[in-house]
Amino acid sequence: MSETRILGVGMTRFARQPDRTPEDLAQEAILAALDDAGLRPQDVEAAFVGSAYLGDGTGQRILKDLGIVGVPIVNVANACASGGNAMHEADMWIRAQACEVALAVGVESLSRSLSGGMIPLAEDDLFGGLGLPLPGVYALIGRRYMAEYGATPEDFAMVTVKSRQHAMHNPYAMFQGRLTTIEEVLGSRMISDPITKLMCCANADGAAAVVLGSARAARRAGGTPVIIAGAAMGSGTLRDRIEQWEDEAAARVARQAYEAAGIGPEDVDVAEIQDPFTVAAVVYAEALGLAPHGEGARAFADGRFDVGTSGPAINTGGGLLSRGHPLGATGLAQVHDLVRQLRGQARGNQVEDAKVAVQFNAGGTVFELQSNACLVQVLVR
Amino acid sequence: MTQLGTARPYKEGLWKTGADGQPVLVGSRCSACAQVHFPPKPICPDCGGRNVEQVELSRCGRIYSFTTVYQGPAGFRTPYVIGYVDLPEGLRIFTQLVDTQPLALDQPVVLDIGPVKEGDSETEVIGIRFRPVEEEVAS
Numbered sequence: 001m002s003e004t005r006i007l008g009v010g011m012t013r014f015a016r017q018p019d020r021t022p023e024d025l026a027q028e029a030i031l032a033a034l035d036d037a038g039l040r041p042q043d044v045e046a047a048f049v050g051s052a053y054l055g056d057g058t059g060q061r062i063l064k065d066l067g068i069v070g071v072p073i074v075n076v077a078n079a080c081a082s083g084g085n086a087m088h089e090a091d092m093w094i095r096a097q098a099c100e101v102a103l104a105v106g107v108e109s110l111s112r113s114l115s116g117g118m119i120p121l122a123e124d125d126l127f128g129g130l131g132l133p134l135p136g137v138y139a140l141i142g143r144r145y146m147a148e149y150g151a152t153p154e155d156f157a158m159v160t161v162k163s164r165q166h167a168m169h170n171p172y173a174m175f176q177g178r179l180t181t182i183e184e185v186l187g188s189r190m191i192s193d194p195i196t197k198l199m200c201c202a203n204a205d206g207a208a209a210v211v212l213g214s215a216r217a218a219r220r221a222g223g224t225p226v227i228i229a230g231a232a233m234g235s236g237t238l239r240d241r242i243e244q245w246e247d248e249a250a251a252r253v254a255r256q257a258y259e260a261a262g263i264g265p266e267d268v269d270v271a272e273i274q275d276p277f278t279v280a281a282v283v284y285a286e287a288l289g290l291a292p293h294g295e296g297a298r299a300f301a302d303g304r305f306d307v308g309t310s311g312p313a314i315n316t317g318g319g320l321l322s323r324g325h326p327l328g329a330t331g332l333a334q335v336h337d338l339v340r341q342l343r344g345q346a347r348g349n350q351v352e353d354a355k356v357a358v359q360f361n362a363g364g365t366v367f368e369l370q371s372n373a374c375l376v377q378v379l380v381r
Numbered sequence: 382m383t384q385l386g387t388a389r390p391y392k393e394g395l396w397k398t399g400a401d402g403q404p405v406l407v408g409s410r411c412s413a414c415a416q417v418h419f420p421p422k423p424i425c426p427d428c429g430g431r432n433v434e435q436v437e438l439s440r441c442g443r444i445y446s447f448t449t450v451y452q453g454p455a456g457f458r459t460p461y462v463i464g465y466v467d468l469p470e471g472l473r474i475f476t477q478l479v480d481t482q483p484l485a486l487d488q489p490v491v492l493d494i495g496p497v498k499e500g501d502s503e504t505e506v507i508g509i510r511f512r513p514v515e516e517e518v519a520s
Contacts, residue, residue, distance in 0.1 A: 129508060130463060130476065131463060
């Protein structure tokens, strides 16, 4: 089975932009990705559109105005992994030779879908009904992590500090040009201790798109495309049992993706890791094998994941923490940033000679499981 | 203890009144592989066995982790404390924690079903809570 190529990427700026419709945002990202691929809307043979909140018919509403009609249009809703999930579907269709060129889109307008504040859980949810807010999920992990590994709130604050430094070079990031300090992060409003406001990502509106193609489509397009060397997707297992509680889903799916790619974490030059809260960046960096278990917090604090160091650079565009988090769009913004790194097009924060990239996109709302969906893609050039 | 007549559980089927008249959490146990789960499952999620029985869970456990919530969902009066409690059955239960001064990891706690959020004037919404105890007592 032949590997899928990434022919083009595009995204909008991530910000609060309530004046723009989801259709408008998504169309901008799609046209940017098609231009990047040197293709026309008419070349798209199947489309996969991810969003957490926009509902039935989202893809059709977006695509009809661009003339992407008549072809299969699949809507994907899988919480914060909707975008990555849409791309994974496109990848599968191409590998199954069901089409040669596929479009993956991720879009969200949280300004329009939520009245503001935090992502809500259902009132009769086992966890939400007792008052679990999403930051609390990671606050509970962070508290235990600090006790077991000697990490400090300062370590978790440094993840935000580093994220803002990386976002200095990302014109699409909500918090570009907003450098911060440990003192400012720790001094911001406490949300769920040890997580403060500046250790949380911000709701945003935006879209991102990726054009995928078969080897043959890539030859027609010319150039040297980025290749999806390995990809895997899974969901979390029940975690009411103590022995099954540790977040094994991310590590399990990462192992499958590395194995499919024939590449290990030690080969990774640049990574995009889902970091809705700073604690998440730490535990998922460990799950992906980019830091030993229990050392992730120190690794971030010591700058081992900064651009320009020997370690793999993590979240070079600022991650969710500084890019902003339009749920369905995030997974494809991660791919956008990694593809630009692998092509040597990451202005200002280029990882030197980046050849291997890994993406971790995940989403959770059903907390009896470790995650609703998690997805790892290994990209190479 | 809250007057159960005016109280509404936030979710049905999580606890019942034990032989001693006090609430107790309810789990399910597979008659084939003996694995216990909470909340109760319609079949065994581990071996697929169709024969599961309801079992009463221990009232005492230890705190695995906790956090004080300062910004919560609508209807919850902040600050309040949530956490995970480990039970002797090998289960990790998500819960609210009350009477929490002071609080520490691995501290013994006991089940205390009671109000978890602001209800309307007629009914009180009750749910799973644990509170610290000096020593683990037999449940």
